[in-house]
Amino acid sequence: MAEELSPSAYVVLGLIARHGPMTPYELKARVEDTVGYYWPIPHAQLYRDPPRLAERGLLEERAEEHGRRRRVFHLTGAGREALDRWLADPTSGPPETRNPALLKLTFVDLGPSERATALARQQAAQHREWLELYRNQLAENDPARPDALARARLLDVGIRHERAYVDFWEELAGN
Amino acid sequence: MAEELSPSAYVVLGLIARHGPMTPYELKARVEDTVGYYWPIPHAQLYRDPPRLAERGLLEERAEEHGRRRRVFHLTGAGREALDRWLADPTSGPPETRNPALLKLTFVDLGPSERATALARQQAAQHREWLELYRNQLAENDPARPDALARARLLDVGIRHERAYVDFWEELAGN
DNA sequence: TCCTTAATAGTATCATTGATACCGTTTCAG
């Protein structure tokens, strides 16, 4: 049984499966405005994963014949199977959150007490912005896009998430 | 102006500031049952950071004199200042969430539709467990501990977070 | 008392990441 792939590799497979053959540059653009929100991938990684997947036979590289010979990656049968095996398994690794503001909150009481309030105000404002952003994106979600359903769901969870954080920080800031 | 430290370095400084001089092993134990929930740090890192901080003069290493000569790290004046500068700044880097289940959800519609439901059920159960866990920990939070206030706040945000996710996945699973 | 196991305490290693800098090619506005 072939070894597990990295999460970013599944993103690559998934995006190519859904939208068709792609160059790393296009992957980068697609990641930035979708998956990147909840699974950041530095762009250099999107130039590293596809060749590796090609080595394992899960993608196939075909250079463009004319003009700028970009490296276009196609999904192979093996690639689709690998993706499918992953999707068929309803279990997932635990989520990891890295929230520098919570880190600061952990230790903020070592200093004067106004600091917690300042931090909370700042964070409340920040999360309100994201909440707005996701609400707008949901309102403008184009149902014709092949990823419309996925986008809607993920914006939904994003909105719930931000609401929880707005509430938390606002309360901490003293309403 | 000395360069920024890594987040894990601030955790080290903060824990030593709050609880007193510590060995990397003790740091590891403390991280595991507190900060680790929302900022995972592999234990090897807690053996790498303190010596580096000592080189910069933010910690001071004193080997124990007798028995097992463990490496105990003390906070220096410069260390306390660095920590304080960080705490004084109410801004923070953006949070990063890496949630493999959301990744799977993004692409799950490439397969048969039962899969989304299976994933949702599984996730709902998982998040309900965490929610319970945090609620219990909050109920048992010992007010005598020096980090009692911090713990209470972080459990509060953890609970709100888990509630949001339980709601999301339950709804997706079809109530 | 000796032996075994568990817990404590730490080091080593290596592939992968993350962050950034850098470089060449098209395209297009002025």
Place this chain on the structure above:
DNA sequence: CTGAAACGGTATCAATGATACTATTAAGGA
């Protein structure tokens, strides 16, 4: 026709993540 912006990608290097490995001390039972 030229300069800037967007496109498309490679290179580099320290830091991290994952794991395996080693050694010491404590504790309990034979």
